Amino acid sequence: MERSITADPDAKDAIEERMDNAGPIPAAGWKYIFGRALREFTRDGGMDMAAALTYRTVFAIFPALLAVVSTLGLFGQGEETTKLLLNTIEDVGSPEMAKVLEEPITGLTEGNGAGLFFVIGVLGAVWTSSNYVNAFSRSINTVYGVEEGRAAMFLRIQMYLITLALLFGAMICILLLLVSGDFASMIGGWIGLGPEAVTVWNILKWPVLIVVAIVMIGLLYNFTPNVRRPQVRWITLGATFALVAMALATAGFAWYLSNFANYNKTYGSIGGAIAGLMWIWIINCVLILGAEVDVEAQRTRQLTAGLEAEEQVLLPPRSTSGIKKKEKAYAKDVYEGRKLRAMTNPIGPEPVDPRRKKNRLKALASIGGVVAVLSMIRSASQTPPEDAEPSSDTASSKE
Numbered sequence: 001m002e003r004s005i006t007a008d009p010d011a012k013d014a015i016e017e018r019m020d021n022a023g024p025i026p027a028a029g030w031k032y033i034f035g036r037a038l039r040e041f042t043r044d045g046g047m048d049m050a051a052a053l054t055y056r057t058v059f060a061i062f063p064a065l066l067a068v069v070s071t072l073g074l075f076g077q078g079e080e081t082t083k084l085l086l087n088t089i090e091d092v093g094s095p096e097m098a099k100v101l102e103e104p105i106t107g108l109t110e111g112n113g114a115g116l117f118f119v120i121g122v123l124g125a126v127w128t129s130s131n132y133v134n135a136f137s138r139s140i141n142t143v144y145g146v147e148e149g150r151a152a153m154f155l156r157i158q159m160y161l162i163t164l165a166l167l168f169g170a171m172i173c174i175l176l177l178l179v180s181g182d183f184a185s186m187i188g189g190w191i192g193l194g195p196e197a198v199t200v201w202n203i204l205k206w207p208v209l210i211v212v213a214i215v216m217i218g219l220l221y222n223f224t225p226n227v228r229r230p231q232v233r234w235i236t237l238g239a240t241f242a243l244v245a246m247a248l249a250t251a252g253f254a255w256y257l258s259n260f261a262n263y264n265k266t267y268g269s270i271g272g273a274i275a276g277l278m279w280i281w282i283i284n285c286v287l288i289l290g291a292e293v294d295v296e297a298q299r300t301r302q303l304t305a306g307l308e309a310e311e312q313v314l315l316p317p318r319s320t321s322g323i324k325k326k327e328k329a330y331a332k333d334v335y336e337g338r339k340l341r342a343m344t345n346p347i348g349p350e351p352v353d354p355r356r357k358k359n360r361l362k363a364l365a366s367i368g369g370v371v372a373v374l375s376m377i378r379s380a381s382q383t384p385p386e387d388a389e390p391s392s393d394t395a396s397s398k399e
Contacts, residue, residue, distance in 0.1 A: 015307060015314055016230045022305035029300045033237075036299075037292040040143075046292070049139040050284035056132040057280050063125040064167060130156075130163040136287070137224035143291045144225050144313065149323040162223055169216040176209045214239045217287070221294050227315040229298070237297045242290025249282050 025033075137159065141148055148155070179201070217239035222232050257263075263271030295313060302309035317323075 018305040033296045037296045046288040053284040054281045056135045060129040060132040063128040140225045149320040238290040238294030245286045
């Protein structure tokens, strides 16, 4: 839905100043944020957008895993990473899902050398996984109600950089999970840390892991849409909500699989893959809903500041060059359609190209301006100066 507006750049400072001077969000505002976010999720077709993102995820997930495992393989942690991934899938999902993914994930660590896998993995992951980031950008533009206006080359480079940052964040999360238990004690012994320090690390790594995950989601929410936020917030309300909802949804889906669902009986040997797709779809639904929460939080802050954001969020776009090109292409298509209609049905005036009509108006305006200037010059030349002496005829007539 159209809920964002191309705010006047000159009014940007005034809007930010009013938002800075606004008070805290009242209790009714928090209810408004989450209630409207859920309703806008339905209006925007959030489930359909999540289905499209699930399709992109299927093509992006294995190249991304290849890059992560190959990078960690350079440090001798490739096999440990594979075991961690399989154990996590089995614990969170189901043994059937882990069995389906065991062969492709295990194959990521098999090869002659991690260096070759590193190069292939990173290049393939950045190219393939960036397609998911591009799709997410289009989805979140729908959430904000804006069109994509950034130039294609600039947009692609930006999506590549975001993909690299997400892959780096994923590697940090996996390393945090790997460095635990006996492995953490072994590393602590190497660097001279005692058991107390290892115990503290095993406790503190979980908050660090949560912060890294929230920052990764915030990276998607801040830089993929074609809107310019007043401030870049790495830890946003929507990102925090999305992470908590992901944990709850994953736990609920795992409980559902272990107690009620039997995908193998329904789908046979591909039951684990179907369960995996269902889980990916749920995660993407949560990501879209988290973006809706971010938009409504921004709207509520503007409403609290007294700005008229009931229908449209007052955020300027990052760029409008792409929008102008689309408008020109659309106007050309409309003109060609009218021309085709006039050719096959020769009744009425001939359609005029909007660009030609605009040029004619400019020409008429120029001609009108020239005529006005000439008239002013002529009038000035015919009017005598005020300080000029009267002529002899005029003087004699006065006598």
